[in-house]
Structures are given as structure tokens and as C-alpha cells.
Amino acid sequence: MSVGHTVVTTEPVVSCGGEDENCGIREVLDRIGDKWSVLVVVELAQGMRRFRQLQRAIPGISQRMLTLTVRRLERDGLVSRTIHAMIPPRVDYELTPMGHSLTHLVRALADWSADHRDAIAESRRRWDAATPGSQVR
Template identity: 70%
Template sequence: MSVGHTGVTTLEGPQGHEHEQDCGIREVLDRIGDKWSVLVVVELAAGVRRFRQLQRAVPGISQRMLTLTVRRLERDGLLTRSVYPTVPPQVEYELTKMGHSLHTQVRGLADWAAAHRDAVVESRRRFDRERAQSELQ
């Protein structure tokens, strides 16, 4: 066992090759790290939503992208989809217990981003200014 160049613990494979011991971590992070999934989870944290309510609450998301996003989140166990036999069928989405626990983590990250927004903006300005000056020299 060793720590690879990415900082992830790796295991030696049967032929001496290193394989990341991520147990699907990268796949999970890809899912919860995309902007649509995060926005849907944040919206559902406020309560049960119908498809059109979700679509209106997530600016810029297309019907197709919302459909793909809720399917993926349902498959990953982060939300449930309930279909009611009405005409047209009424579909509602709700976070699962695991989905709510994800929201708690996302909320913490959002709070951190809000608290450090000004410092990040200032750091970018300083970096860009220093970079521009060094390129002029």
C-alpha cells in the first residue's frame, strides 16, 4: 500500500501495477459534484417537489437534463420518485435519508464558499495582477 501522486491510497495489483483504492469514490464525487445534482439536492432539501417545480427552481436546466439528473440521483439512493395514478401522472421527488446527509455536507461547503468569497476574489485579482506584471518584464 502506498500514497499515489494524487494523494490517494493505492494498492499493488497482482502484476505489480498500482490501482487506486477508491471503492467508487471518484464515481460518487463525479455524480454529486456536477452542478445540476447539487442544485436539485439543495432544492429537494426544502421538501417534496414535482418535476415542473424542480425545473422552475433550477434555472437553466433543460427537461432532458433534469430527467437524467433525477434518474441518476434515484439510482444512487439520494432521492425517491413517487408516481401517482392521475391523468397526467403526478410524479414527486423527495430526498432520502442519505440525500439529506449529502445536503448537510453541501450546505457546509456552500457556507465555506460564502464566507471566503471575498478572499478568493482578492487572491485572484492579486494573482492576475502579478502574472500580468511578470509577463510585461
């Protein structure tokens, strides 16, 4: 995998005026609200993991997407990465104290999703059946 495919892009920091109370909130929600970040945080809440352990624990995540996700979470200060000098190198990931402070919120969201999965699926089926040509993708 080339380095260019896993580089974390950065946007310029925009300074906010005092009247915009939502400044910065969207950036944080974009990071912690994407499905891969949520699943990585849920998994790391259980303890330190190596890269392959994370990949096996999160069905459907590609190596590239996991690399991007942990790098972004590391950049935001939610995950720390420890490289052990050995052959082959060993890399461990774990939540930082700030990352741990997020786990109860992410866990609540994951629990809510699991609790309501069937009801949401049924609601979608009813809506799709009642609304011709409405297949939302």
C-alpha cells in the same frame, strides 16, 4: 425531448482489489460533486418537489439536465421518484434517507462557497492582472 437524450449511461462496475482504498470514491464524488446534483440535493433537502418546482428553483438548469440529474441521483439511491396516476401525471421527487444523510455535507459546501465567493473573485482578479495571457476558462 427524445428518450435518447435523457438516458442515464452506466459504466461497468469494476471490482477492486484490497489494496485500492480509493475504489468507488471517485464515482461517488463525481456524482455528488457536480454542480447540478449539489443544487438538486440542496433544494430537495427542503422537502418534496415536483419537476417544475425543481426547475424553477435552480436557475440555469435545462429540462434535459434536470432530467439527467434526478435520474442519476435516483439510480444512486439518493432521490426517490413517485408517479401519481392522474391526468396529467404528477411526479414528485424527494431525498431518500441516504440522500438526507448527505444534506449537511452539501449544505456546508454550499455555505462555504457563498461565504468565500467574493474573496475567490478578488483573488482571481489579482491573479489575472499579475499573470499576462493567463485567462483561465
